[in-house]
Amino acid sequence: xxxxxxxxxLAGAALGAIGGxxxxxxxxxxxxxxxxxxxxxxxxxxxxxxxLTEHTWLGRAGGLLMAAGFALLFVGELL
Numbered sequence: 001x002x003x004x005x006x007x008x009x010l011a012g013a014a015l016g017a018i019g020g021x022x023x024x025x026x027x028x029x030x031x032x033x034x035x036x037x038x039x040x041x042x043x044x045x046x047x048x049x050x051x052l053t054e055h056t057w058l059g060r061a062g063g064l065l066m067a068a069g070f071a072l073l074f075v076g077e078l079l
Contacts, residue, residue: 005079012072015065022062029056 030036032051035044 001079005076008072008079009076012069012074012076014069015072016069019062019065019067019069022058022065024062026056026059026062029058 033045033047035046036042037044
């Protein structure tokens with residue numbers, strides 16, 4: 001029973017670490033409404049509420065993996 005609890009806890013920690021890395025990568029992406037113009041060396045901001053994406057699937061998957069990791073850590077503690 002102890003081996004099962006440790007395995008579940010380790011799997012939860014691994015999922016949480018992978019999810020955390022994906023969420024961290026989400027923060028380093030350039031937003032969809034910012035455009036870089038190399039000719040003038042400037043950034044243009046064009047915000048249209050219909051086209052605005054706040055999060056990508058990378059961040060959503062990372063959040064889901066982090067939640068699953070925390071759930072497995074909790075279950076591992078209960079075992």
